[in-house]
Amino acid sequence: MLEVSGLTTKYGAISALRDATLTVGSGEVIGLIGPNGAGKTTLLNSIAGLLSPAAGSVSFNGADVTGSSPEKLLRSGLALVPEHRRIFTDMTVEENLKIGGITRSAADRTSDLDEMAELFPVLRDKWTTAAGFLSGGEAQQLAIARALMSRPKLLMMDEPSLGLAPILVDVVFSLIATLKEQGCTLLIVEQNATRMLEASDRAYVLRSGEVVATGTGAELRGRDDLFD
Numbered sequence: 001m002l003e004v005s006g007l008t009t010k011y012g013a014i015s016a017l018r019d020a021t022l023t024v025g026s027g028e029v030i031g032l033i034g035p036n037g038a039g040k041t042t043l044l045n046s047i048a049g050l051l052s053p054a055a056g057s058v059s060f061n062g063a064d065v066t067g068s069s070p071e072k073l074l075r076s077g078l079a080l081v082p083e084h085r086r087i088f089t090d091m092t093v094e095e096n097l098k099i100g101g102i103t104r105s106a107a108d109r110t111s112d113l114d115e116m117a118e119l120f121p122v123l124r125d126k127w128t129t130a131a132g133f134l135s136g137g138e139a140q141q142l143a144i145a146r147a148l149m150s151r152p153k154l155l156m157m158d159e160p161s162l163g164l165a166p167i168l169v170d171v172v173f174s175l176i177a178t179l180k181e182q183g184c185t186l187l188i189v190e191q192n193a194t195r196m197l198e199a200s201d202r203a204y205v206l207r208s209g210e211v212v213a214t215g216t217g218a219e220l221r222g223r224d225d226l227f228d
């Protein structure tokens, strides 16, 4: 579904991502792990069209989408839940969700809203509350639900558990498990390597802007050299 080949992205003269290659197959849950500053966010943002790569290519469902705009990518089925959520704090939960479904027909949007209310009971209870009043865990669920409203073929999430209390980290990972059961394809950046390796089919380890290892959770957990 997604093929990233030799992707290099620079901030000025500095290459934050170098020659990164990865694939995501339909229905797979793929983790991107690595220490702070490894280039994980840069990789996700380069795929999602928020950053322009200096070299390499991104292919999505067989089409070359390298350098495409985020809007075009969203319409073709690639959605991103960005770091720090970026929900609209002055708007209600419902309004945030409607914006997420902007690429869909009004009828589809209405039935998707019902589905989100079912999948996220916490949000259903705060439907008309301004998003700025949500707790961190609720806001993260809203950010994920908003991205799901576009019915993405591939959903990318940047650090979904960042800043959450342990009990809410559990909520996020159980949501990831539910989405996996439903057949969603997910590419997830996580600091919490242990949890991500448990939740994913495969993972890629980044360090200093490069992919240094890839494999299943079981394979990578045995690599002591990667997690010092």
Ligand code: ATP
Binding pocket: 011, 016, 034, 035, 036, 037, 038, 039, 040, 041, 042, 043, 191
């Ligand atoms: P974190 O978990 O801290 O977000 P990360 O693995 O996602 O880490 P990136 O945010 O992609 O890493 O950062 C990779 C490198 O690029 C780091 O050295 C960072 O300092 C640098 N960097 C990130 N954003 C910018 C920017 N806007 N301008 C200049 N350098 C940047």
